[in-house]
Amino acid sequence: MVSYPDSQGAERSLAIRRPPSVASHSSRASTVRRHRPHRSHFGGTSYQPQNEFPVFTHTGDVEIVISNGRKEQRYLLHKLILTQCSGFFEAGTSDEWAHAGEAGNSQNQNAALARIPEAQAPTEKKRWRYELDWGGEDDVPMLIQKDAPTLFGGDALSQTQPPPPRNKPPAPHAGFFRSMANFSSLHVPATQQDPDDDTFRDYDNLFRVFYNYPPTLDPINIANAYVECKSLLQLGDMYDALEVIGPRVDHHLLRFQGRLWKQIAKYPPSYLKLGYLARSKAIFAEAMVHVVGQWPQGINQLRGQTPETVMELIEDKVDEIDELKAKIEGKLFRLTLTTSRGERVTPSNNWLDWMAMSLFRQWLAENTTPPPAPILKSPRAPPSSRNGELPVPPPPSPAFNTGRVFRLLGTGGSSYLAHDECKRFLRLSPEQYNRDNLKRFERRVDEIKNLAKDAVKPLMRNFLELDLGSQGGGLPYLTCTRVDPQDFPWDE
Incomplete structure (x- = not known):
């Protein structure tokens, strides 16, 4: 209703008719208006402070800033969580650490307190601030504690200024020729990573x-x-x-x-x-x-x-494996065959069988003993040393590992001393070489192989989770090392 006075001083009323939509929804509109969220002066909803990882605006008390001048990552976390997880933060936020720098900051804190009216002095809330110090090119970046003002409630992120940008050159861009190559191949140039x-x-x-x-x-x-x-x-x-x-x-x-x-x-x-x-x-x-x-x-x-x-x-x-290998090597060299009467084979009672034992022992000795050092001659000095430069030393010889040999012994069969080797060895004695002797010779060599296979069983144990079958015949070294629960060095 709009009212205004008339000429006689009486008051007349003019009814303004609302559109049907407004009239029918007036009560609902007023209800919605009462519950509508506040809007900012710039349009849209007002800013709601974040209170979840990585910024706990309402409860966080440790501010951490990771910045390199091109990008920045900010965290507002909790002292309780950081000190429970990290000894670094436990020490940095401790009372002992705070007292160490208390003398230097006492004057600044007193001046800040003097500016606060007595009637408005709320409860003190301690805050900490860390910034990543990148150091030099060879230094490892490290968080450094910075002076953070003691805040009395409110948002730490809103009351602290952002750290100065890191004085570091921007990331290099791709060169002209690389860009042209990408353009010519109709590919979008890859984004240069920081x-x-x-x-x-x-x-x-x-x-x-x-x-x-x-x-x-x-x-x-x-x-x-x-x-x-x-x-x-x-x-x-x-x-x-x-x-x-x-x-x-x-x-x-x-x-x-x-x-x-x-x-x-x-x-x-x-x-x-x-x-x-x-x-x-x-x-x-x-x-x-x-x-x-x-x-x-x-x-x-x-x-x-x-x-x-x-x-x-x-x-x-x-050392444990070496001791076990030495013990088993002794057993291997003592392996022997027996005659039909139960006697040990000797050159006098069975020459052919003794030859089979000799071949096995010779093969074992050659493969379990490091090769002899080569005889060094004194040739002319290499060109580098004749010109006054130091001669280049020869590359070191690879370490001698007998694991491969024991693997062969544990496999047996034709993995070593196969038919061709037996045949070639027996031909060294023409008077002994014939088809029957060769078959008998190979049977006796197989008997020694079976004895050797039983002897090396302790070295054939496998304590790996790896499926050795997927390695194409196994590994060339022993995997019988057992790590017991008491061996883990961090449990001491």
Whole structure:
């Protein structure tokens, strides 16, 4: 109703007729209007603060900034979670650490408190702030604690200024010729990745694991998964969080099952180090069997890169196998055949059978003894030394490993001393060579092989998860190393 005075001072009313739609929905519109969310002055709904990973606006008290000048990742996490998962954060947010820098910040804090009216002084809430310090080219990026103002409620992200950008040149762009090549082949040029993407990924995985989220690791390509897991473990080691990171890495890699065991067989020293960091008993034990069987092949990849306890465990296991091999070698050299009357075969009672025993012992001696060192002559100096430069040393000879020989002994049959070898050996004595003697000779050699096969059974045990049948005839080294529960070096 719109009213206005008339000429006589009386008041008249003019009824404004509403459209039917407005009139019929007036009450509902008023109800909707009362419950409609507030809108900002710029249109759209108002900003709702995030209170979930990675930014807990209402409850977070530790701000972490990962920035390189081109991109930035911010976290607002909880001291309680960080200190439970990481010894680094436990020390950095402790009272002892805070008291160490209290003297330098006391004046600034007192000045901030003086500006707050007494009537508005709320309860103090401690905050911490960390920024990633990239250091030099050869330095490892590390989180550094920065001075964070003591806030009295409110949003830490809204009251703190963003960190200064990192003084680092931008990522290089693809060259002109590469772009033209892509253009000519009608392919869209590949996006240049930031060289620091791996660092951002690793820190994000670190905090995701802290909050019981699965890390973003490659679930298909095991080679990529290894690189990502290794990088995450190194980060966990740096921040004293391996107890939390290790089980996640172990769980992810074990999902590859058979492919994992094949990868460990290809790179046992690398996976031994990874298994140690991850505290993975399955990966560590699998890699240890390969490392000991191939020893000393992987010594350069492990010495100085693994704890002394791991090196001592390897050496102990190698000594155990060497002692077992020496014991079995003695049994093999004492193997003998007997005559029909139960007597030991000698040159005087059965020349042909004794020849079969001699052939086996000669083959065993040649294959279990390192080859003699070559006789070095004194030829003319190589050109490099004649010109005043140091001569290039010859490459070292490969390590002598008798595992292959024992594998052959454990296989038996025609894997060694086959028909051709027996025939060639018997022909050295023309008076003994004929078809009947050759058949008898081969039968006696097979008898010795069967005795040898029984003798080497302790060395033929396999403690690998790997299916040896998939390796095309097995491995050329022994896999009888057993890692017992008390052997794991992190349980000490």
